Amino acid sequence: MTTFGNSSRFGTSSALELCLGGNTFGWTSSREVSFEVLDSFTGAGGSLIDTADSYSAWVEGNSGGESETIIGQWLAARGNRDDVVLATKVSQHPEFKGLAPKNVAAAAEATLRRLGTDHIDLYYAHFDDEQTPLEETVGAFEELITAGRIRAVGVSNYSADRVRQWFEIARREGYTLPVALQPHYNLVHRGDYESGLSEIARAEDLAVMPYFSLASGFLTGKYRNRTDLEGAARAGMAGKHLSEQKLRVLETLDAIASRLEVAMPTVALAWLRTRDQVTAPIASARTPEQLPALLAGARLQLSAEDAQALTAVSSAVED
Numbered sequence: 001m002t003t004f005g006n007s008s009r010f011g012t013s014s015a016l017e018l019c020l021g022g023n024t025f026g027w028t029s030s031r032e033v034s035f036e037v038l039d040s041f042t043g044a045g046g047s048l049i050d051t052a053d054s055y056s057a058w059v060e061g062n063s064g065g066e067s068e069t070i071i072g073q074w075l076a077a078r079g080n081r082d083d084v085v086l087a088t089k090v091s092q093h094p095e096f097k098g099l100a101p102k103n104v105a106a107a108a109e110a111t112l113r114r115l116g117t118d119h120i121d122l123y124y125a126h127f128d129d130e131q132t133p134l135e136e137t138v139g140a141f142e143e144l145i146t147a148g149r150i151r152a153v154g155v156s157n158y159s160a161d162r163v164r165q166w167f168e169i170a171r172r173e174g175y176t177l178p179v180a181l182q183p184h185y186n187l188v189h190r191g192d193y194e195s196g197l198s199e200i201a202r203a204e205d206l207a208v209m210p211y212f213s214l215a216s217g218f219l220t221g222k223y224r225n226r227t228d229l230e231g232a233a234r235a236g237m238a239g240k241h242l243s244e245q246k247l248r249v250l251e252t253l254d255a256i257a258s259r260l261e262v263a264m265p266t267v268a269l270a271w272l273r274t275r276d277q278v279t280a281p282i283a284s285a286r287t288p289e290q291l292p293a294l295l296a297g298a299r300l301q302l303s304a305e306d307a308q309a310l311t312a313v314s315s316a317v318e319d
Contacts, residue, residue: 022051026066160196269297
């Protein structure tokens with residue numbers, strides 16, 4: 001299993017610095033293909049799997065929970081629950097919106113049923129709920145810890161100030177401290193994390209697991225103009241990155257990848273692993289064929305020169 005930041009509750013540390021994103025399961029990956037991706041990931045030494053109760057409610061015909069259901073079916077079929085670390089999130093499922101205590105408790109039970117397990121290894125507050133007093137949300141997570149339903153707490157999409165407040169409340173009340181932070185962070189979107197979150201992640205020794213590590217596929221290099229976006233499931237998200245500054249990042253990324261004879265996603269993930277407090281970037285694979293480049297990104301050690309070249313070119317990007 002994986003050790004997160006200041007937590008030793010997860011046993012030994014994984015050698016694979018990559019978290020498999022489950023957002024494609026039940027969306028662009030069928031149940032059968034999802035099983036193949038999960039088999040390939042764990043077969044290569046991966047153990048950390050990230051999902052959310054809302055995946056993939058945005059797809060026509062889906063209602064949320066599809067990803068968790070598929071992962072649960074895979075765990076049951078393989079009988080390998082103790083070999084993986086499950087991370088999931090609460091606040092965005094259509095039936096369980098927000099972070100009020102009763103909602104958190106009900107959503108967690110629904111997630112546990114879909115996953116077919118008696119505990120969640122890492123449970124994230126997915127998005128801040130400013131309509132609910134933060135003290136109540138922190139208390140709700142502590143109740144899940146006490147009941148053994150979750151093993152550790154994480155926060156995602158919170159401002160630095162709100163993360164600090166969470167820690168203040170938890171310390172004041174003697175509650176369990178968060179161990180993980182999941183921010184939007186990649187080569188073409190650095191501001192959110194580096195403008196304040198990185199400071200608190202360092203101060204609290206949080207394990208940082210960035211989502212959109214490949215900028216919705218943009219950093220794979222397959223979307224370089226509007227024509228490339230036609231018919232793509234992620235066209236709306238990847239299309240936001242078609243700017244002159246971000247295309248220059250692609251050029252530098254491509255040049256380094258070509259020289260090293262690796263894929264562009266490999267280099268993009270390796271750069272994230274050089275960043276402050278980043279433990280394991282999150283990356284999704286629609287098919288098993290996409291996994292090798294991601295797995296390589298968990299092992300490639302960039303030279304200081306290459307890492308700095310990417311940092312420099314991406315510094316000019318306006319989020």
